[in-house]
Amino acid sequence: DAKTTQPNSMESNEEEPVHLPCNHSTISGTDYIHWYRQLPSQGPEYVIHGLTSNVNNRMASLAIAEDRKSSTLILHRATLRDAAVYYCILRDVVLTSGSRLTFGEGTQLTVNP
Amino acid sequence: NAGVMQNPRHLVRRRGQEARLRCSPMKGHSHVYWYRQLPEEGLKFMVYLQKENIIDESGMPKERFSAEFPKEGPSILRIQQVVRGDSAAYFCASSPGTSAFDEQYFGPGTRLTVT
Numbered sequence: 001d002a003k004t005t006q007p008n009s010m011e012s013n014e015e016e017p018v019h020l021p022c023n024h025s026t027i028s029g030t031d032y033i034h035w036y037r038q039l040p041s042q043g044p045e046y047v048i049h050g051l052t053s054n055v056n057n058r059m060a061s062l063a064i065a066e067d068r069k070s071s072t073l074i075l076h077r078a079t080l081r082d083a084a085v086y087y088c089i090l091r092d093v094v095l096t097s098g099s100r101l102t103f104g105e106g107t108q109l110t111v112n113p
Numbered sequence: 114n115a116g117v118m119q120n121p122r123h124l125v126r127r128r129g130q131e132a133r134l135r136c137s138p139m140k141g142h143s144h145v146y147w148y149r150q151l152p153e154e155g156l157k158f159m160v161y162l163q164k165e166n167i168i169d170e171s172g173m174p175k176e177r178f179s180a181e182f183p184k185e186g187p188s189i190l191r192i193q194q195v196v197r198g199d200s201a202a203y204f205c206a207s208s209p210g211t212s213a214f215d216e217q218y219f220g221p222g223t224r225l226t227v228t
Contacts, residue, residue, distance in 0.1 A: 049216075
């Protein structure tokens with residue numbers, strides 16, 4: 001599995017934007033970039049995914065570098081509920097059905113009131 | 114539409130006993146994944162199942178652990194002769210199985226404590 005590198009922790013203030021970086025210099029052409037997050041004492045939840053183009057959904061935006069060697073998850077206005085561990089995960093689109101998620105260490109996001 | 118359900122949410126077992134963890138996937142989902150999160154560690158994949166089939170068990174410990182997903186009923190993760198090192202949070206996830214990168218929906222987890 002291609003490896004991802006994320007900062008161990010980041011801090012933000014409530015209602016400010018947060019940019020969570022992820023490096024994936026060995027990404028292959030068939031890898032999708034997925035983000036999940038895990039709130040305290042809960043199971044992980046899907047946030048967003050993309051291949052080449054930037055993506056937006058109700059939770060966040062995903063900005064993907066032109067060479068695809070890095071990406072940034074953007075939370076436009078952080079809330080206290082966004083405090084979680086954020087995981088950047090690569091998934092191979094070539095697989096025909098199902099694939100495990102390989103979680104790294106993730107980034108612990110702290111949101112200050 | 115109910116999400117992924119896991120029970121029990123908390124389970125205490127003495128060393129040497131058996132632990133059975135249950136996972137009911139979301140309605141319409143035929144793929145189930147089990148992950149384990151040891152204290153102060155990250156999530157690790159254990160096993161991937163479809164109905165009546167184990168697709169990938171490369172993350173399962175070689176002994177004492179088994180998983181099944183029968184045609185009817187929930188998926189079961191079974192740990193025989195538990196040891197203290199089995200104490201962890203066990204998460205189940207499900208997906209519809211329509212593509213290789215389906216979003217996985219996670220349950221709330223079962224927290225196993227071995228005394």
